[in-house]
Amino acid sequence: MSDIKVRKCLFPAAGYGTRFLPATKAMPKEMLPIVNKPLIQYGVEEALEAGMSQIGFILGRGKRAIADHFDISYELEHQILGTSKEKYLTDIRKVIDSSQFIFMRQREMLGLGHAILTGEPMIGNEPFAVILADDLCSVPDDKSDRALSQLVELYDKYQCCIVAIEEVDAADTASYGIISGEEVAEGIYDVSDMVEKPQPEDAPTNMAIIGRYILTPDIFDYLRETKPGAGGEIQITDALRQVAKEKRVIAVKFKGRRFDCGSVEGFVEATNYYFESGDWKL
Ligand code: UTP
Numbered sequence: 001m002s003d004i005k006v007r008k009c010l011f012p013a014a015g016y017g018t019r020f021l022p023a024t025k026a027m028p029k030e031m032l033p034i035v036n037k038p039l040i041q042y043g044v045e046e047a048l049e050a051g052m053s054q055i056g057f058i059l060g061r062g063k064r065a066i067a068d069h070f071d072i073s074y075e076l077e078h079q080i081l082g083t084s085k086e087k088y089l090t091d092i093r094k095v096i097d098s099s100q101f102i103f104m105r106q107r108e109m110l111g112l113g114h115a116i117l118t119g120e121p122m123i124g125n126e127p128f129a130v131i132l133a134d135d136l137c138s139v140p141d142d143k144s145d146r147a148l149s150q151l152v153e154l155y156d157k158y159q160c161c162i163v164a165i166e167e168v169d170a171a172d173t174a175s176y177g178i179i180s181g182e183e184v185a186e187g188i189y190d191v192s193d194m195v196e197k198p199q200p201e202d203a204p205t206n207m208a209i210i211g212r213y214i215l216t217p218d219i220f221d222y223l224r225e226t227k228p229g230a231g232g233e234i235q236i237t238d239a240l241r242q243v244a245k246e247k248r249v250i251a252v253k254f255k256g257r258r259f260d261c262g263s264v265e266g267f268v269e270a271t272n273y274y275f276e277s278g279d280w281k282l
Contacts, residue, residue, distance in 0.1 A: 006152050006214055007054055008122065009047035009129040011040065012115035014060030014106040017134075019263055028063045029262060030133045034270050035280035039261055040066055041095060043133035048098055050148040052129055056102045056122040058115045070101050111233025116215070117223045125217045127155060130236075132211025134262035136270050137164075139279055140255035147212045147254040154188070155214045160248040161240060164212035165189070166258055173200050176208035177237035179251050181244075187253035191244040196230040196237040207251065209237065210258050219243065 017029030024032075030040040044055055057066055069092070080086050106118045116130060129148055137147040151162045165179060177196045181189035193204060213236070222239040229235040243249050259273070260266035274280040 004126050005051065006127050006129055006155060007052055008056065008126065009044075009050075009052040009054070009131055009148075010056045010058060010116060010119040010123070011043060011131055011133055012058045012106075012112055012119075013040065013063060013066060013133060014058050014109060014115050014118075015112075016060075016109065017262065020267075026062060028059075028066055030063075031065050031069065032261065032267065034136060034261065034267075034274050037091070037280055038069060039136060040069065040133045041092065042136055043131045044070070044095055044099065046137065046146045046148050047129060047131060048095065049145060050129065050152050052148075053099050054102070054122075055099050056104060056119050058104050058106050058118050060106050060109060067101075067103055070096055070099070072096070109233075111228070111231070111235055113223050113226055113234035113236040113239055116236055117220060117234070120220045123217060123220075127214060127216050130211075130213040130215060134260070135211030136259045136261050137210075137212065137254070138257040138259070138273065138277075142255070144255065146256055147210075147258070150252065150254045151212055151214045154250060154252055158248070158250050159216075160250060161216055161219065161243055162214040162250045162252065163191075163209045163240065164254045165207045165209055165251045166253060167206050168208040170200050170203070170206050173198050173203035173206060173208065176210075177235070177240075178203045178205060179207050179209060180204035181251060184250075189251040191240075191249040191251050194237050194241045194244060194249075196235045207253075209251070212254070218247075 013030045017024035020029050031038045102122045106115050147164050154162050174197050179191050179194045181191040184190050226239045229238045259270035
């Protein structure tokens with residue numbers, strides 16, 4: 001599989017978004033806007049920038065707004081065609097025209113690992129990316145490419161599963177998958193172990209996996225073997241832990257900022273950052 005490019009990106013978006021209730025009662029959290037653009041659109045733009053145009057959404061009940069967002073709205077198009085307001089649709093039209101979308105349904109919320117397994121029919125036997133759209137990754141200060149492109153570059157070199165990591169406060173490890181491993185180049189780790197949501201006293205490090213992955217298709221076999229873990233859910237971290245033991249997983253401290261927009265604090269921080277930096281207009 002050595003020269004296969006990463007062409008497909010999965011967006012697991014079936015979760016309930018309980019941390020953002022009541023806003024997420026009838027609206028997907030992925031549709032929350034940072035300034036004027038929904039989180040999921042930032043994610044799809046990042047995937048396109050990284051060379052992926054086949055976009056798969058794993059949706060659950062109450063997530064139809066995501067499918068509608070990436071479709072034509074004939075009434076709206078008709079209303080604003082030729083008016084000064086047409087420019088507001090330029091970005092989303094570009095995204096729609098550059099991508100192919102596939103929608104899959106996760107009927108039961110059995111965990112992120114299970115959501116990724118739901119995407120297998122679309123992925124087949126090739127490497128693919130995963131974006132969790134509520135983790136918003138900014139353009140780095142030097143204006144180079146965002147996190148997913150950085151992961152693709154490493155995939156081209158290492159040809160194995162790649163995860164994005166960042167250092168978090170030691171007190172917060174119970175919210176993340178945490179890795180340990182040997183640093184093989186600056187900010188790049190050969191993962192030896194990983195654990196999902198450890199309490200601070202049990203965490204091997206403070207290096208947390210964030211919502212950007214490149215996975216090789218053998219991950220599906222590992223996921224099928226993975227038993228429910230933290231929170232009774234099938235965790236991608238547990239499957240990747242096994243891959244790290246039997247094969248190889250690389251973790252990278254990516255360039256750019258990451259905002260946890262699934263939490264109110266992260267969402268507000270991201271809104272202020274994007275508004276002030278002007279990055280929402282990109
Ligand atoms: P989270 O742990 O953030 O859960 O899931 P959540 O339900 O979205 O949000 P909270 O914690 O209740 O506020 C991480 C990612 O995995 C997806 C979610 O949509 C989110 O992008 N996910 C999780 C699924 O698609 N299916 C699942 O069964 C679980």
